[in-house]
Amino acid sequence: MSRANEGYDRGLIEDFGRWREFSAGMWAWIFHKFTGWVLVGYLFTHIAVLSTAITAGSADPATLQAGNDVYTQTIQTLEGQAVVRVLEVGLLAVAVFHILNGIRLLLTDLGLGLESQDRSFYASLVLTGAIVVASVPTFIEGVSV
Amino acid sequence: MAERYSSFAPGGTGWLLQRLTAGFLIVVLAFHFFLLHFVNHAADVTFLGSADRMAQTGYFVTMILFLVTATFHGVNGVYNALLNQGLTGRSRQAVKGVLAIASLLLIVQGVRLALALQGGAL
Numbered sequence: 544m545s546r547a548n549e550g551y552d553r554g555l556i557e558d559f560g561r562w563r564e565f566s567a568g569m570w571a572w573i574f575h576k577f578t579g580w581v582l583v584g585y586l587f588t589h590i591a592v593l594s595t596a597i598t599a600g601s602a603d604p605a606t607l608q609a610g611n612d613v614y615t616q617t618i619q620t621l622e623g624q625a626v627v628r629v630l631e632v633g634l635l636a637v638a639v640f641h642i643l644n645g646i647r648l649l650l651t652d653l654g655l656g657l658e659s660q661d662r663s664f665y666a667s668l669v670l671t672g673a674i675v676v677a678s679v680p681t682f683i684e685g686v687s688v
Numbered sequence: 689m690a691e692r693y694s695s696f697a698p699g700g701t702g703w704l705l706q707r708l709t710a711g712f713l714i715v716v717l718a719f720h721f722f723l724l725h726f727v728n729h730a731a732d733v734t735f736l737g738s739a740d741r742m743a744q745t746g747y748f749v750t751m752i753l754f755l756v757t758a759t760f761h762g763v764n765g766v767y768n769a770l771l772n773q774g775l776t777g778r779s780r781q782a783v784k785g786v787l788a789i790a791s792l793l794l795i796v797q798g799v800r801l802a803l804a805l806q807g808g809a810l
Contacts, residue, residue, distance in 0.1 A: 577764075588793070593801050594800070596805050601806070602735075614734075631730070642717060646714060652707060684729065
């Protein structure tokens with residue numbers, strides 16, 4: 544058994560009723576699961592929406608040039624809605640946290656930074672927040688509420 | 689205090705593939721977000737613009753690898769999360785089958801749309 548697994552009887556993390564007792568590592572596990580579920584759900588939705596390209600591919604050149612094809616129109620209609628932009632900021636938050644905490648997990652699996660895994664979780668949260676806040680102007684650019 | 693939480697049994701094939709795909713996805717997901725929200729704004733995406741990107745072999749291959757690795761990583765993650773929740777026996781086999789079929793359909797559809805953007809629709 545690896546050193547990291549020794550000596551801790553943490554009980555089941557799936558017993559969410561114990562959330563008040565959860566430590567940083569357990570919250571990281573839960574957030575990683577939650578963001579993973581959101582991302583895989585989005586992957587299926589994303590491919591479904593972009594599949595309008597299959598229909599648009601048979602449109603005539605003039606329609607494509609004018610951007611009147613179903614692919615362009617679907618994306619631009621969605622992007623014209625403020626709620627979609629807000630959801631995109633949420634998606635960015637989810638993706639950035641999953642990436643940063645994923646790096647933390649890869650390092651942990653390599654035995655690196657075990658003693659500071661709680662601090663690296665907090666750093667992932669803070670960095671996610673900073674990147675998301677800094678990205679808000681780009682994400683809401685050009686949309687009217 | 690050193691603590692380790694993981695949904696995977698360390699050392700297994702699923703565990704290794706989950707980590708290998710993670711390493712690839714960290715780079716490609718960040719690239720994808722950056723390219724389509726900061727370099728090109730999502731609101732300005734058009735069929736012809738997407739087709740131009742997809743016409744580049746390197747971009748096309750990267751997107752296909754992105755599709756396959758993201759599907760494996762996501763669906764394998766869901767499967768292992770369900771195992772953690774106590775999924776066993778026939779239910780486990782049924783869920784495994786459904787997820788495998790869903791993955792295959794997603795990859796086929798993703799390849800179809802990538803080819804449509806490239807001008808070679810199936």
